[in-house]
Amino acid sequence: QQQVKQSPQSLIVQKGGISIINCAYENTAFDYFPWYQQFPGKGPALLIAIRPDVSEKKEGRFTISFNKSAKQFSLHIMDSQPGDSATYFCAASLPTGGGNKLTFGTGTQLKVEL
Amino acid sequence: DAGITQSPRYKITETGRQVTLMCHQTWSHSYMFWYRQDLGHGLRLIYYSAAADITDKGEVPDGYVVSRSKTENFPLTLESATRSQTSVYFCASSEIRAGGNTIYFGEGSWLTVV
Numbered sequence: 001q002q003q004v005k006q007s008p009q010s011l012i013v014q015k016g017g018i019s020i021i022n023c024a025y026e027n028t029a030f031d032y033f034p035w036y037q038q039f040p041g042k043g044p045a046l047l048i049a050i051r052p053d054v055s056e057k058k059e060g061r062f063t064i065s066f067n068k069s070a071k072q073f074s075l076h077i078m079d080s081q082p083g084d085s086a087t088y089f090c091a092a093s094l095p096t097g098g099g100n101k102l103t104f105g106t107g108t109q110l111k112v113e114l
Numbered sequence: 115d116a117g118i119t120q121s122p123r124y125k126i127t128e129t130g131r132q133v134t135l136m137c138h139q140t141w142s143h144s145y146m147f148w149y150r151q152d153l154g155h156g157l158r159l160i161y162y163s164a165a166a167d168i169t170d171k172g173e174v175p176d177g178y179v180v181s182r183s184k185t186e187n188f189p190l191t192l193e194s195a196t197r198s199q200t201s202v203y204f205c206a207s208s209e210i211r212a213g214g215n216t217i218y219f220g221e222g223s224w225l226t227v228v
Contacts, residue, residue, distance in 0.1 A: 006156070032215065043118075043204050043219030044157070089156060093215065101147070101172070102217055106156040 003027050004092050006105025013112050019077040021108045023090035026071065030092040034102070035064065035075050038087045047088070048075070080112045117141065118220035120205050126226045133192045135223045137205030146188040147172075147206040147217065148180065157204065163188055195227045 005024045013019045025033075034049035050057045050064040050073065057064045063076040077084055090105040121136045139146065148160040159172030161180040169180050177199060179191045188207075192199055202224050208217040 034216070036219075041221070043206075043221050045219065046216050049216075101159055101162060102157075103159075104149075104157040106154060 003030075003103050004090060004105045006090050006108060008108060009106070010109040011111070013077075013080045013110065015080065015082060015112055015114050017080050017112075019075075019080045019084065019110055019112070021075045021088055021090070021110070022072065023074065023105050024070075024072045025092050027092070027094070028071065029094055030103075031095050032093045033064070033066065033073050034091050034093075035062075036089045036091060036104075038089065038107075040086075044089055077110075080110075082112045082114060085110055085112050118205055118207055118218060120203075120220040120223045122223060123221070124224045126228060127195050129195060129197060129227055131195050133195050133225065135190045135192075135203055135205075135225070137188045137190070137220060139186055139188075139205075139207045139218075141207060141209070141218075142185055143207035143209045143218075144185075145208045145210070145215075145217075146182065147208075148178070148188070148190045149204045149206060149219075150174065150201040151204060151222070152201050160190065160203075192225075195225075197227050199225065200227045201225060 003026050035047045036044035037047040038044040048059050048062050061078045066073045088108045091102040093102050118139045127133050147162040149157040158174050163169045163182045166185050202222045205220045206217045208215050
């Protein structure tokens with residue numbers, strides 16, 4: 001049972017464009033939703049995260065939009081750059097008592113072209 | 115600041131052999147995790163540990179064994195390797211903090227079972 005569904009699987013965006021990656025979750029007990037960025041040959045690294053009490057969080061060119069009623073959240077990368085080319089994973093975790101574990105989406109390979 | 119160190123980084127082994135992947139963290143984080151990454155599946159949790167001598171199964175534990183005698187080490191053993199265990203393995207660690215639990219990943223161990 002996949003609790004976090006991510007789309008699209010791959011995405012090609014022109015430099016300066018907006019990259020949008022979407023995720024949907026099933027477990028309403030999830031209370032923390034991070035996005036991880038992974039470059040080839042490296043481990044994933046935390047990019048930005050949100051809790052369900054806010055609808056949007058922005059850090060530089062990266063924004064998370066959160067829709068609690070629809071059980072969806074998305075990552076927007078504004079002014080996409082070639083250096084943003086990477087694999088992006090959304091994730092979700094239960095409250096602390098749930099073991100501090102992350103459930104990941106299947107990942108989106110982003111390529112930003114010149 | 116070494117963070118999380120995984121070894122070996124690359125390993126080729128034969129079906130039926132026992133393989134141990136090592137993981138060492140320098141942050142004294144309470145939680146440690148083993149994930150495997152496969153195309154189309156994203157990152158799936160194999161085992162995790164909340165503290166020394168406390169381990170628990172994740173989503174895909176079959177065929178794997180873990181131990182955690184010291185806070186800083188969390189080795190993963192494949193008792194009898196199978197081709198389906200060919201994957202990239204990521205060790206990770208985290209500490210519980212208010213506002214969300216950031217999980218820090220190592221750089222991965224590429225395992226090929228032939």
